[in-house]
Amino acid sequence: MNKSEKNILQPKMAVEVAGLRLKNPVMPASGTFGYGEEYAPYIDLNQLGAVVTKGMSLNPKAGNNTPRICETVSGMLNAIGLQNVGVDAFIKNKMAYLQQYETPVIVNFFGSTQDEYGEVAARLDDVPGVAALEMNISCPNVKHGGIIFGTDPEAAFAAVSLVRKRTNKPLIVKLTPNVTDIQVTARAAEDAGADALSLINTLTGMAVDVKTRKPRLANTIGGLSGPAIRPIAVRLVHQVVQAVQVPVIGIGGISRAMDALEFLIVGAKAVQVGTANFVDPNAMATILAGLEEFCRDEGIADINDLIGSLEL
């Protein structure tokens, strides 16, 4: 058996993102995998490339009124309202559990002012076991009339710059798709010191109960996720990969290995799986197995050879 055949029997799946070496490119998307613990009975967390936690804020957040979710055609809307236990409680109560596993923990976080972003990042900075931070900039900037940080390149740049100063952990900035030109926000985040970018967060959407004439979400508007949004996500990842030097993590509607492959081929170094976890708690394991099988079938010895292999 020659070397290349041997490789293909066990394709190399490890990737590097933001200086982190991940054993494979598959991880959950924030907010769809709780604090990891919730899904541990169903999937071996050690199998995953990383665990990404629910978004953390400085203080605990109670979240929105109900109803908070609603199924749509091949997707779902959510307006959870970023309910979370707060960063201090997270560090105290949730990290110990996750540290049992070898899998790197990426902590997603957000703020409603740039100072709050900075403060949360600072509190996570010296927490052992936190491998990287993922900064969710799809949040309203309360100091600027509630304009979403991620839709305002200057506010995004300022917030990311501040966070960059307050943490030494690898910093992933998670972009919102609800913009005219995502390359602009991507470059703003990169220029401000992001080590990697992840996208997409949910697309803003709405559904109406035609009988009651009320929005299906108490919050009227929510975030659309799931298979329905995949073509939009693939396009945005493709555009961002072309605009920046830092690695990109692809997110949006991934439920099968085939879906993950689209993102890797356009150039994402890793992928996050969101809504699909709800449908099948074992989805990430199945995707991982499918990626390995694809590499074997196609004679790809190292998944990195596939990344960015799009032919235009």
Next chain:
Amino acid sequence: MNKSEKNILQPKMAVEVAGLRLKNPVMPASGTFGYGEEYAPYIDLNQLGAVVTKGMSLNPKAGNNTPRICETVSGMLNAIGLQNVGVDAFIKNKMAYLQQYETPVIVNFFGSTQDEYGEVAARLDDVPGVAALEMNISCPNVKHGGIIFGTDPEAAFAAVSLVRKRTNKPLIVKLTPNVTDIQVTARAAEDAGADALSLINTLTGMAVDVKTRKPRLANTIGGLSGPAIRPIAVRLVHQVVQAVQVPVIGIGGISRAMDALEFLIVGAKAVQVGTANFVDPNAMATILAGLEEFCRDEGIADINDLIGSLEL
């Protein structure tokens, strides 16, 4: 039998948009119904609120290379490239056919410079049987580095203003959803003299053939349409209705009466049905019947009472 019961047996379906009185609020979306003729064997054009034609340009356009379409989860991508016979050939060869019907004809058109927009509008201005123009501003502005008119409020304002000067027909401006804040473009179009707004055009998307590593569309990027995009479309229509005074036509993923109702309830005066025509050439008739049935069941004597009835 008292009056209200009688009304409900035959709910009033007529609506007024941009000064046009339509016998009902259901019409096809441009580019999905050809020049009307293609679907005449399958659906009675006289049943429709209006017929909206394929987008016209000054000169004939051959369109993009193939493949041009691709199915996605609950949606499709298209990059037809606005293939059309050109406005003069349209007037000469296609209008006569449509004039056999009593249904108002709305002619969709576009240009690659603001002058071209103006010129096409002017040529359509005195054509009998053209009830209104629908101006598609989701086209690249070749004089400004290919930036889409509809994503640049100033370019949109300038182009709509020019068109407004060159036509006396009711002018509907069709907005692109691929923007950070659709209320800004909506107001720009209104301020420039649009009599109505229609939205959404397709969302930009992409799909990859993981075997060949090539984009599934020759054009790499295409427009996503179909049921998958409906929640995004409903949200955008809701936002535009709140931002402008002129009537709004709702478009995006409508395939059932229930779907059309969501748009009407958030405030659209009429709806356009696109991709659903491909799935079922009789879709608009079914939707219409469903709207009438809904009105009867809910005791709504006039569909206008339903429009904008959203309860927040």
Next chain:
Amino acid sequence: MKNFKTIILSNQEISPGYYRMKILAPGYNELARPGQFVMFRVQRSLPPLLRRPFGIFRAGFLPADCESMPPKEFIEIIYKVVGSGTEIMQGLHHGDPVELLGPLGSGFDPGTPEEEKILVGGGIGLAPLYMLAEKMVEKSKVRLLMGGRSRDDIITVTEFERLGVETYVSTEDGSLGEEGLVTRVLERKLDKYPKASVFACGPMPMIEAVQKICLERGTSLQVSLEALMACGVGACLGCVVKGEGHTEVDPRYLCTCTSGPVFKAEELNWNKAAINGVESGGCK
């Protein structure tokens, strides 16, 4: 708590619009407690996207097909066809592949054996009460008050009777049993058995009425709630209800899927509109 791919054993219409489905479910006899639920998914079908939550009606063993083999375990669910997912379910047959995630959620606390027990079931809401009755009949006197709009909504009453449960049927249109609301029957029973504890499941207006009655009398009450759910395991935070002491300023949300679906009445906030908006019939 696990997820596995399994098959349907049978799926029968038991009353117009109501179905009873038996599913092969190894391990459930030991695991499943009264009041728990499963997240159900039709295998290899894209729509609906999300799983659907259903209470476990009953767990049991099939007669062994062969001496040397262990008998097969099953669960039964009872469901009403209300939307896209249950429409697909009604078309399923023996052998069709499905997936079950569960058993999930807290169960009922059956309380002390000596007490009188009153179960209040509204329509399909009675589904999670059967296993509870099964558990309680050995040591307690159990009564089931079963309400519905009309006779079609009164289901599986015979099964409860076979357990030895005393059953009282009422329908709003009087087409079966007593005419009127089930809560009227409840009041009469509580007059007679003031120390009984109550276990209720059904539509929100019924639950709220039951809560009022029990609160006034100081009767112990457990309710099983429905909420829109995406994950069923506490990860998405989509299914919350307002907990006791909830205010706008100090909100207290509890996950229906993990802290519930069964709650002691005193754990919840009973102000108007406190409960997750399932009344609107979910989303389509």
Next chain:
Amino acid sequence: MKNFKTIILSNQEISPGYYRMKILAPGYNELARPGQFVMFRVQRSLPPLLRRPFGIFRAGFLPADCESMPPKEFIEIIYKVVGSGTEIMQGLHHGDPVELLGPLGSGFDPGTPEEEKILVGGGIGLAPLYMLAEKMVEKSKVRLLMGGRSRDDIITVTEFERLGVETYVSTEDGSLGEEGLVTRVLERKLDKYPKASVFACGPMPMIEAVQKICLERGTSLQVSLEALMACGVGACLGCVVKGEGHTEVDPRYLCTCTSGPVFKAEELNWNKAAINGVESGGCK
């Protein structure tokens, strides 16, 4: 040309991965011409979103079930399971509701009766040739050259033989008939019958090879093409192929659904990559 809801009469696997489906289709005997197709949709199933195009293999009458009733018309399609839509189709049974839009497209021009006719079918591509053969056998000598990768890809040859068509089978792996490409057989036949006209349907590489051969010899050729289609009626402009004389500067696109799917070879542009990218297996 119409759209109607109908039902499946039968759906059988005729070779591994190949199915033959009979569908109730009133009016098709009169309407359908050889080479036409239908847009097929499973009723009440959301995915796949778009209809799937299939050539009409055969149109016929069922034996009347009762003296006084007119006999029922049906069509048959033959399909290969390649993706999401055909996977759903293979699970359908007698009585399942489907929708047909059709018959659509141009048909073959059978040409003058005296000529020799050579049909070239590659795998599933032979489907639209049967009705053509049926029409031509009466007045012309018809030969079918049937090629495939292996024996499993050789389908319905007996049906053609029953019509009186002379058939020649070749497979790339030699598992049935002659070993090699069907085009080699074509060259031999054209050497023998230089005045024959050719009608071809199959995978693009085969069609292109056939075109080359016919062009060199000045043989009249009609081909039936596949293209990704959304509407099937000329409205979406998604299904175009490049017509004769097409250049980047002066593009000439023809709709496969209305100007085709059957084209005379000389109507098309045969430069590389001229044809709609179905080779990539469509989109999923």
